[in-house]
Amino acid sequence: MKDTATGLTKGAQLIPNGMLDDNAPRNMWWCAAHVDEITDKPLARWLLENPVVLYRLSDGTPVALDDRCPHRWAPLSEGKVIDDQIVCPYHGMEFGADGICTKVPTQTSVPNSARVQSYPLRTSGAFVWIWMGDPEAIDHDPVDMGFTTDPGWSVITGYMEVQANWVLIRENVLDLTHIAFLHANTFQQDDWENAPEVHMEGDTIVYEQDFPPSPLSPLFCAAFGFEDKHIVKREQRGWMPSLAVSFSDWNIHDISAELGKRRDFIGRGAHIVTPGERGKTHYFFVASFDSPNAPVALLEKTKAGVISAFQEDKDLLEKIQAQVSRDPRGLDFPEINLGADGAGVAVRRVLKRKLEAERRA
The missing domain is CATH 2.102.10.10 (Rieske [2Fe-2S] iron-sulphur domain)
Known part of the structure; x- marks a missing residue:
């Protein structure tokens, strides 16, 4: 039986042994x-x-x-x-x-x-x-990361080694419905109940979501010059142009901005994953804001908050990897997909196509 939300057979994995085997394409x-x-x-x-x-x-x-x-x-x-x-x-x-x-x-x-x-x-x-x-x-360049060195942006970069397969991280950062639960104490953004719209633009996975006015996450308020819990209108747009990197734009509209003051802002996250040793992943991350010359102290404060939130992801993903690795049933265990898994399912489809193309070559 197929899940009408995802088009997948219930309980079926698109990538056999995806978490336990070497599953990284080489030609990219x-x-x-x-x-x-x-x-x-x-x-x-x-x-x-x-x-x-x-x-x-x-x-x-x-x-x-x-x-x-x-x-x-x-x-x-x-x-x-x-x-x-x-x-x-x-x-x-x-x-x-x-x-x-x-x-x-x-x-x-x-x-x-x-x-x-x-x-x-x-x-x-x-x-x-x-x-x-x-x-x-080689028939293309790496993904354009020019904004990370653009003086018009204030940029934070960081790194973690995560003891989990890279696909777990890739799916995690494309499914933000976990924010209200896993990040209840850090992001403090509990309005992710509705699944985003997901579509493909060529080979790029795109998700988009519109939110009614609500308090902005305290992780980002200071970087935009807002007081904590400042009410904003926001639109989320994420895209994955490569299995190696995905982006998430927080398009922020300050609905209470005074006449003549700046009203629209962008916060851009980038999630970069590279498989390392088996079962381990290099996770490089970027948090950036389209305002130049943010004070160093402010960026350090923001970075500390972002790291705290991402540590929550790291801890849980490592527990998932460890449990599946030790469980003698391995991947012979039911796995369902929900309506909010559209982007994650698309990741597996892109990965499957790439792996099959390399096997045929």
Whole structure:
């Protein structure tokens, strides 16, 4: 029997073993790091269940290589970058940005097989993106994150490692009906009872929702210059142009603004997920406001509140992952979909198409 709200067979999972298996497409851009994380000192990071080392050349170009020397498998991230070569800490072998070994200290010749995989990187906004699939399949740029470095915006960025599959986070941030329950003490926004309208714009998932005048979440009042519980009219619009990143715009209308004062504001969140080690996810987040030069103290206060709210998500998602992982029934357990799950169901459909396309390639 199919659920009329979602079009899915009740109890059926679109992605078999989605929470327990490696379920990340390779032929797409994933976030490797915040731009400030990558320096001339090697950075070790697990991405898509592979160990990767990230560093910058002397001209600032970021580099990503497999973090495993081909000689005796020492982590290259434990070495140093000298004259744009990363030097293995074990026997001093040197590798260029293309992953090819350029020097073996104990001999004059370099074996042809002495190389490691290199990965294409591109910078978009405040983040560096990695392509870990077939480089010949690159046919688009990373998602435009230009607003994160736009001086017209005040921007907060943060990071958490979440011990849960990335799909759990992706579905969570596209279904805001949990805000009234999981975030009752942080967001304090209890008017999410009605499911948003969900549709596709090309390959982009979009949800939209209109709210009657109500108190704005205290997490954002200060950033807009409002007193706590200030009554506003708001419209929510979220979109996921890539499995790696989704956005959520809080379009705020100050219905009590004095004549001649600013009335319309935008708060934009971005949720960026990258699979790490199996069962773990790198979660980069952005909270931004279309007002420049917000005081640092105000942004720090806002960031602390946002982190408190996202910690609530993290704690519950990790409990879900741990329980399903330990339960011998695994995914052989009924899973229903509700009317509010339209965006989450669309995520699974997009993911299924991408995984199937890569399997056929």
